[in-house]
Amino acid sequence: MKNSCSGIILAGGLNTRFSGKEKAFLTIDGERIVDRLYRIFREMFEEIIVVTNDPIKFLDWDAHIVTDLFPVRSSLTGIHAGLFHSRTPYAFFAACDIPFLKKEVVESVIGAITPDIDAVIPETAAGFEPLCAAYSTRCLENVRRHLTKNRLKIQLFLKKMHVRTIPEERLRRLDPQLISFFNINSPADMARAEALHGAKSERDC
Numbered sequence: 401m402k403n404s405c406s407g408i409i410l411a412g413g414l415n416t417r418f419s420g421k422e423k424a425f426l427t428i429d430g431e432r433i434v435d436r437l438y439r440i441f442r443e444m445f446e447e448i449i450v451v452t453n454d455p456i457k458f459l460d461w462d463a464h465i466v467t468d469l470f471p472v473r474s475s476l477t478g479i480h481a482g483l484f485h486s487r488t489p490y491a492f493f494a495a496c497d498i499p500f501l502k503k504e505v506v507e508s509v510i511g512a513i514t515p516d517i518d519a520v521i522p523e524t525a526a527g528f529e530p531l532c533a534a535y536s537t538r539c540l541e542n543v544r545r546h547l548t549k550n551r552l553k554i555q556l557f558l559k560k561m562h563v564r565t566i567p568e569e570r571l572r573r574l575d576p577q578l579i580s581f582f583n584i585n586s587p588a589d590m591a592r593a594e595a596l597h598g599a600k601s602e603r604d605c
């Protein structure tokens with residue numbers, strides 16, 4: 401799977417709630433979120449792609465740095481760019497604002513890939529987690545059509561694809577608190593992330 405699946409970090413958000421600061425570069429206990437993600441990806445994927453609209457900030461990375469092909473700011477645009485540039489038949493995507501992604505969750509997702517499946521997506525009581533999921537490059541044309549029609553919801557293009565979900569019960573065996581899917585959208589989320597990290601550190605002692 402290491403040679404048939406790429407790891408793609410989506411780092412193209414507007415970050416308006418952080419005064420334009422890249423969420424990827426927010427730090428938890430002195431470590432940037434993107435460094436946490438990259439550390440996991442480096443162990444698992446031969447090809448790592450970062451999708452960003454500010455590529456100069458990522459030039460020091462040993463990764464393929466790409467930008468959106470469509471002039472529309474959306475997560476679906478980032479998925480399109482990642483799949484377009486991927487040299488492997490599948491790609492695992494992670495948003496740049498999930499600081500607690502567990503390697504075991506990634507392994508569970510990519511381990512569920514089979515040739516007949518177009519996407520593997522974790523599903524919890526909150527719904528799909530499409531930005532912590534794997535997609536086949538077969539999705540590319542369908543994604544392009546949706547972007548052309550300005551239909552930007554990921555769930556819409558998935559309706560015509562063969563999707564396999566990872567149920568919450570299995571996910572909780574790997575990540576009991578489901579913190580892999582905790583994302584930072586605001587300063588309040590950042591404060592909660594720091595509190596979660598502190599609680600985790602106490603449990604690990």
